[in-house]
Amino acid sequence: MSCDFTRTALHGYLDGELDATGAAEFERHLESCRECTTALGAEESLRSSLQRSGLYESAPVGLRKKIRAGLDAATASPAAIRIPAWRWLAAAASILLVASVSWFAWPRVQNSAASAPFSASEIIDAHVRSLQPGHLTDIASSDQHNVKPWFNGKLAFVPPVKDFADEGFPLVGGRLDVLGGQNVAALVYSRRKHFINVFVLPTREPDTPIHPPGLRQGYQWRHWRRQGMEYCAISDVSDSDLYELAQLLYQ
């Protein structure tokens, strides 16, 4: 191993961690360096041995159960949580005001008939999850004519899909997601460098206007029902942007 490349760049190259310039430079080097070519071959063969020898050990089923029991033990039961006074006030206010506004800020047990089939934290989690690498879209396309048919046969309903690139909200793609135990369609739009998830699922409830925004953990959401579909748009963009997209979708 007299070649300097062998010790360092070769591994970055093997792992796909060199930048484009570094990778190109290394490839040029490979053409003339037999030593590195051999070493790379050895590393590749070692990698494939490691990966196909079944060395990965998954957790036994019993462990998952034990951990769940441990988590339950470490979780306060609802009755034991001391609810701060402002929450009582907020609860009272929300009941007094508009039931349809409050459903989102509280767990679904709070309102029965008018409630959405999922909670605010589920929406936020689904949004956060989607932003993790490789999770944003199942079908990446800015063409509504690609995205809409993709949902065919994957869901028991077909969500309306429209691109709003001209209005500043280009369609990025679509994805299947699960909210409150139901399969839902997620449409992904971008706004500058931010992403907006629009969750769509069928409903039997009557249409509503676009509800006032919900806000938690830095995320905002807007919820409405329209023509048998329940919509929830969530993002970290400003509420005015979010409202603009909600209005476009509402039309």
Place this chain on the structure above:
Amino acid sequence: MSGSDQGKGSDVLDAQDRARFEQLVLPHLDAAFNLARWLLKSRADCEDVAQEAMLRAYRFFRGFHGGDARAWLLQIVRNTCYTWLEKNRPVELMTEFDEELHPQPSASPEALAIAGDNRERLTRALETLPPRFREVLVLRELEGCSYKEIASITAIPIGTVMSALARARQRLHRALTHASPQEASREL
């Protein structure tokens, strides 16, 4: 550790935290178990430690502000494993940072392919590596972590992940081709 799971962890967690944890962190239990298994080299011990790490992660869950839940969890798993090793097998941790590797003639790809094509021998070879080399290999090759994730899990500066992997792989080559010459010759 970078401090993201530190703090008191004394908040009372409620049903919503529980649901979020279930969605974001619990799906990475296999990753947690696999890392613990390779760090501790024992399935029995690693079950306890993986469970402890998971519950510890839950106690610190309010300190997790989104981002890469797997890396966040694995960081906690790794720390829990090292604490366990310090207590139960301190000798193992002392074999680290020993010698600077001397350049070795590299084994031929053919010899490596044959030596590596054996689950048991691979397992044994991996287990002979010091934990700090073993963990980067496990994270990279079995868990598919990026350098950035490896850096955040193991608290190695990102600039040295590449060289840590290079050294770990070199060690593994050696362990595979030189550790048991009798065995190797028998199979060859």
